[in-house]
Amino acid sequence: MRHFLSVAAVSMSLVCGLGAAQAQLPAMPSTKSLSGLTGGLPDxxxxxxxxxxxxxxxxxxxxxxxxxxxxxxxxxxxxxxxxxxxxxxxxxxxxxxxxxxxxxxxxxxxxxxxxxxxxxxxxxxxxxx
Incomplete structure (x- = not known):
């Protein structure tokens, strides 16, 4: 959910004309990590x-x-x-x-x-x- 909101915020900044240089996409969790779901499952x-x-x-x-x-x-x-x-x-x-x-x-x-x-x-x- 947090990643979805971050991506939505980045997309909104691009639409508002802030430019791609200012927008940074967050790293998505690896396939060996659930950190995006649990807040900190070890690697x-x-x-x-x-x-x-x-x-x-x-x-x-x-x-x-x-x-x-x-x-x-x-x-x-x-x-x-x-x-x-x-x-x-x-x-x-x-x-x-x-x-x-x-x-x-x-x-x-x-x-x-x-x-x-x-x-x-x-x-x-x-x-x-």
Whole structure:
């Protein structure tokens, strides 16, 4: 919503003759970020294998994600040496999505935002296998 309003304001300034040089379009959230929706979800591309595995475990345990895909990825990640013994894994199991600099409790998200966050972790976790 914030991006939409910013784009609308920029468009209005162009229509009013302020010129393109003064207008700057805001950066749109990357496909690996929900910051535009949640106000600060950590960058998924910086998740450790341990945190991704822990968060996937949290998502499966709390029935946010289900099915064979999530369980298969979780099993492969937790089978990697050192993943389940890492502090990041334990943090993830507690529902804390973090990258070292920032963290977000999945318990603070509701409905579709929590599902979207878990889906994004699953997608990124596949690249960590």
């Amino acid at each position: 998924m591309s910086k998740l450790s294998a341990g945190n991704a595995a822990g968060v996937l475990g949290y998502c499966v345990k709390n029935k946010v994600l289900g099915g064979g895909d999530a369980s298969s990825v979780l099993s492969k990640l937790t089978g990697k040496p050192g993943v389940t013994s890492s502090a990041d894994y334990k943090t993830g199991e507690a529902g804390q999505l973090g990258t070292g600099k920032s963290a977000l409790s999945l318990d603070s998200l509701t409905g579709s935002l929590k599902t979207k966050a878990c889906d994004m972790v699953l997608k990124d976790a596949k690249s960590l296998i």
